[in-house]
Amino acid sequence: MMQAIGRQGARFVLGSAIAIGTAGCAAAPDQPPRARLSVLSSAPELVSGGDARIEVAAAPALLEHVTLWLNGKPVAPAMARHGERMEGVLTGLVDGENRLEARHSHGSRDHDLLDAITLTNHSISGPLFTGPQQQPFICRSQESGLGQPRVDNHDGVGHPVFDPASGQLLGHSRNCNIPRRIGHFYFNGSGFKPFEPATGYASPPADLASTTVNGAAVPFVVRVEAGSINRFLYTIAMLAPSAVFDQSAWNRKLVYWLRGGVGIGHQQGTAMWFNNGLSGSELQLLPRILAQGYAVVSSSGNEAGVHYNMRLAEETALMTKEHFIKAYGKPDYTIGLGGSGGAVQQYLFAQNRPGLLDGGVPIQSYPDMLTQTTPISDCPLLGQYFRDAVALDPASPWATWSRQRLIEGMNASDTVRNAILGTPGTTECINGWRMALPTVLNPQYKDPRYEQAAAFYHYPPGALANVKWTHWNDLANIYGTDSQGFAPNTIDNVGVQYGLTALAQGRIDADEFLRINACVGGWKEQADFVAWEQAADPFDAANMQRGTACRDPAGTPARRRAGDVAAIGKAFASGHVFTGRRLDIPLIDLRPYLEAELNMHNARQAFSARARLLEANRAAASKQVIWVAGSNNSALAMAMDALAVIDRYLADGAAPAAFVDQCIDAGGAAIATGPAVWDGILNQNPPGACSKAYPIFSSPRMVAGESIKGDIFKCALKPLATALADGSYGAGAPFTAGQRAWLQKIFPDGVCDYAAAGLR
Structure with missing residues (x-):
């Protein structure tokens, strides 16, 4: 088996502060008694489940005379006294708005109301602000050893619930x-x-x-x-x-x-x-x-x-x-x-x-999941290209797996076992990411465990048939859908010059650069996707736009894919992209160094987050430190140290000395600690001790010219003539007239200008 903000609660406070005498709580006529009501368990507009932990704060003598009224009726929740405040759990809230009042039990009519707030209560089943909930939705409490969900409807909506003794259908559970x-x-x-x-x-x-x-x-x-x-x-x-x-x-x-x-x-x-x-x-x-x-x-x-x-x-x-x-x-x-x-x-x-x-x-x-889909969407495209290149020419330079790093940027190895072929030689794109992109992008790919679960729980046949299995469709409330039910997505590679840095450095020649970019293509539109036959088609090439004559300058280059501009805007507006503009809590970004394993959790990601912070909000960048360990075991030990450091930071209200960048070796011994240990990654300083010990790799988009921030979905384009004149291709990469014509055919609308903002 398997930031929208709600309506703020209204507050009504009468009068100003009061001086309380020892004999009681009488006040001057122009200074009525004052108390303050607040909700401790949530924001007043985001209460759920019909109850809330509340607090009443007032001078001690006044607290003795505070009564609580909910929706016009007196209530008496159990309240624990703590000096000038008391707290307890208020029950009996109705769905929607509830008015809670604190009144002065012995005050005059004019001074009876001390404070009032509005609590907006929501169902414990949700939602608060995310909109309509998904159906179908498989309940899995049985697999957790917690029994079947409660029946909440007899309309056939949701998860079927059966009598455990007779097997009779009792009803359905919409809310699990x-x-x-x-x-x-x-x-x-x-x-x-x-x-x-x-x-x-x-x-x-x-x-x-x-x-x-x-x-x-x-x-x-x-x-x-x-x-x-x-x-x-x-x-x-x-x-x-x-x-x-x-x-x-x-x-x-x-x-x-x-x-x-x-x-x-x-x-x-x-x-x-x-x-x-x-x-x-x-x-x-x-x-x-x-x-x-x-x-x-x-x-x-x-x-x-x-x-x-x-x-x-x-x-x-x-x-x-x-x-x-x-x-x-x-x-x-x-x-x-x-x-x-x-x-x-x-x-x-x-x-x-x-x-x-x-x-x-x-x-x-x-930093976030969504910006990862951009360079990872390149991995199968490039993997299929390299596969084709070697099939056409066994002596191709791409038959040496480690050379693929020149284009993909991520680490590659000639000795690590290939997750597809089972033989030595592979890349992070394959071993780390080969399953990630199809399972996120292909609307026809359904994890077989869903069908197993549906059959186990006796869902009717075809219950999941209309689900489109993409990340963007999963967030259809945010992205919307077209007339066929497909959500627009953010994947875009128009103008991307794969291998540009390798060309400019003279590590590939102009013909190979042009062949890659003519043949790599892009992903099809969602409605054109077919089911992924993983064994026969490991790169999901059936869903790529590929040119049959792309290797011939006279042929037609494979088409690229343009991301949906509105979807990109919604990704940012909904908070699914980490921008670095706001970070007001201390974070210790901790990771084992797994580059040699070609693991998808590469160390570059921590520096991508920091680069976004440094560009957007340098004060926020001081709240993030990066710890890297030489092994999983040493990282687990560091996790407890990190928790202790964060605990001390929060207890003291200031960063302790240990809240600083560092790295340790596989045995747990310190290599280096301090603000300069990662120099050379995000600045032009000589490499720090940690940067030397744990080198950072890049990505296909970084090789194509993007920065380590990795936050551009759709690049700004510049005319090809500008790129040819501004040194983009390096001094050692002149193009012949025929190659320039091929380049123009591949990039008719221009090439990526990563110095410009793009859509991010």
């Missing part, structure tokens, strides 16, 4: 809601096992590990709450070392665990349930984090392998954190932690929703 559930698990030193509180504390399992709380060794038992919010499955975990759960082991800090992958929606994902939902780094890091007293929250809606709608992820995180605050109280701060797509979420949440996270440790990050 499940009852809240509490489970306990204990850590045995290597993993988690179910724990029975009724007997386990008195008669502990023999392999029960311990941890230290307030200086004393206690049983390493974790209480896990699971449920559904915004149609996704959340979990909340924290230490519960004694039979009475009183939160005493919680350090009042929250880690929001964000997971990676690339998904195309239409499914709920599975819960991070502690006896069957953890793997890899989760099993290595979570025990260490929980042992220190952090609470850890996660949601399947914050797993990029479930979907890559960052507004939906943001909405889910808002609602899930809101629930945490209502249930357990407001944390001192919230730290994001997670890799790949989980790291992307940290960058984009910081940009799009200030206050959601207070700091973060993005691991194996990208």
